[in-house]
Amino acid sequence: MTIDQQASILFSQNYHASGHIVVNQGGTSSGKTYAIEQVLFCLACETEKLVITVVGQDIPNLKAGALRDAQSIFYKSEALQAMVKSFNKTDRIFEFNNGSIIEFKSYDNAQDAKSGKRDYLFVNEANGVDWEVYTELALRTKKRIYIDYNPNSAFWVHDNVIGKPGVQLIISDHRHNPFLEDKTRQKIEALKEVDTELWRVYARGLTGKITGLVFNNWHLCEAIPAGATLLAAGLDFGFTNDETGCLLVYRQNGELWVDEVLYETGLTNPDIAARLTEAGISKSMEIIADSAEPKSIEELRRLGWRVTGAKKGADSIKASIDILKRYPINITRSSVNLRNELSRYKWRTDRSGKTLNEPVDACNHLIDPLRYVALNKLRINTVKKPQSWLPQVNRPAFDFAEMNLLR
Numbered sequence: 001m002t003i004d005q006q007a008s009i010l011f012s013q014n015y016h017a018s019g020h021i022v023v024n025q026g027g028t029s030s031g032k033t034y035a036i037e038q039v040l041f042c043l044a045c046e047t048e049k050l051v052i053t054v055v056g057q058d059i060p061n062l063k064a065g066a067l068r069d070a071q072s073i074f075y076k077s078e079a080l081q082a083m084v085k086s087f088n089k090t091d092r093i094f095e096f097n098n099g100s101i102i103e104f105k106s107y108d109n110a111q112d113a114k115s116g117k118r119d120y121l122f123v124n125e126a127n128g129v130d131w132e133v134y135t136e137l138a139l140r141t142k143k144r145i146y147i148d149y150n151p152n153s154a155f156w157v158h159d160n161v162i163g164k165p166g167v168q169l170i171i172s173d174h175r176h177n178p179f180l181e182d183k184t185r186q187k188i189e190a191l192k193e194v195d196t197e198l199w200r201v202y203a204r205g206l207t208g209k210i211t212g213l214v215f216n217n218w219h220l221c222e223a224i225p226a227g228a229t230l231l232a233a234g235l236d237f238g239f240t241n242d243e244t245g246c247l248l249v250y251r252q253n254g255e256l257w258v259d260e261v262l263y264e265t266g267l268t269n270p271d272i273a274a275r276l277t278e279a280g281i282s283k284s285m286e287i288i289a290d291s292a293e294p295k296s297i298e299e300l301r302r303l304g305w306r307v308t309g310a311k312k313g314a315d316s317i318k319a320s321i322d323i324l325k326r327y328p329i330n331i332t333r334s335s336v337n338l339r340n341e342l343s344r345y346k347w348r349t350d351r352s353g354k355t356l357n358e359p360v361d362a363c364n365h366l367i368d369p370l371r372y373v374a375l376n377k378l379r380i381n382t383v384k385k386p387q388s389w390l391p392q393v394n395r396p397a398f399d400f401a402e403m404n405l406l407r
Contacts, residue, residue, distance in 0.1 A: 008177055055107065212355050246263075260336070289308070
């Protein structure tokens with residue numbers, strides 16, 4: 001069956017797959033998630049009373065990725081809309097006229113994953129889902145399992161799934177997606193000029209190992225604590241290829257707490273002002289922006305916003321990184337794009353592989369405004385004792401499986 005939409009070769013490969021487990025390893029923007037969800041919609045329409053479960057590491061990730069793609073597929077297809085009885089946004093469930101459902105869920109642990117059975121399972125961005133959770137879900141799936149991920153490094157799929165009987169592997173990259181804009185392709189290919197390892201992973205879908213990350217002192221949190229003190233908002237300007245990024249930075253008990261506000265391309269300065277208002281940011285709040293954009297800063301000021309340029313100086317990038325590394329940094333779970341950047345922001349290396357004292361100038365449209373706040377509101381001597389002295393928060397150890405990588 002078709003759903004009156006154009007589809008890439010990945011749709012055909014997944015729709016006609018023969019394996020019980022179909023693994024989609026792919027670079028960014030290959031269209032693997034979109035193609036798999038097109039397949040799931042077709043399956044739900046073709047067969048009565050199917051239960052199809054789409055699983056992600058958490059609900060914010062699903063909303064920003066797989067669920068958003070599913071809604072795009074749904075609203076673009078009149079034929080599909082005629083076959084769907086309802087879409088419950090709260091419970092994230094598509095219910096079909098024939099009794100089939102597609103549900104979008106996350107599971108906190110393996111015990112939680114034991115509830116419910118299904119016909120088809122789609123594990124989205126699987127390197128953010130624990131092996132124990134996957135195992136429980138797989139045991140309760142009757143017909144087929146789809147898995148997708150960006151292969152930044154080997155994880156349980158490589159160790160325990162690929163190569164086993166009944167497993168089919170599909171490797172893709174942006175060249176398999178005929179609907180991608182040229183400017184996005186150019187941006188992906190440009191990774192080769194700054195980091196060949198990132199290029200292998202995100203431009204070619206090859207398994208790599210991202211080493212030399214700048215920040216390893218961040219953790220997930222559910223929300224900003226009620227008593228935290230707001231330091232300022234940070235703002236980085238972008239437009240065509242680069243995102244405009246904005247975040248709020250708080251401090252409490254010797255730790256930083258950060259919440260993403262904005263991450264979007266194509267915004268003019270009036271658009272930025274409108275987005276800030278929509279996010280509930282008051283014009284009286286101090287916003288520290290990239291001082292290399294004085295015209296944009298002045299325009300926002302004339303619109304009534306309290307914007308100042310970041311105080312940059314010699315070696316300001318390294319200085320701001322040094323400041324931030326002195327604090328435990330708590331990132332809200334809803335800050336999906338900031339988590340993406342922190343998981344890919346790494347030190348530059350020379351041709352011999354030696355690490356240089358300079359970060360790669362990429363994956364930083366939210367990290368840069370975080371640095372701006374550090375430069376203006378924190379001082380290098382603010383935390384004089386070593387980090388081990390800082391008050392400890394009861395949280396699990398940092399786990400790279402928590403990282404939400406590029407789709």
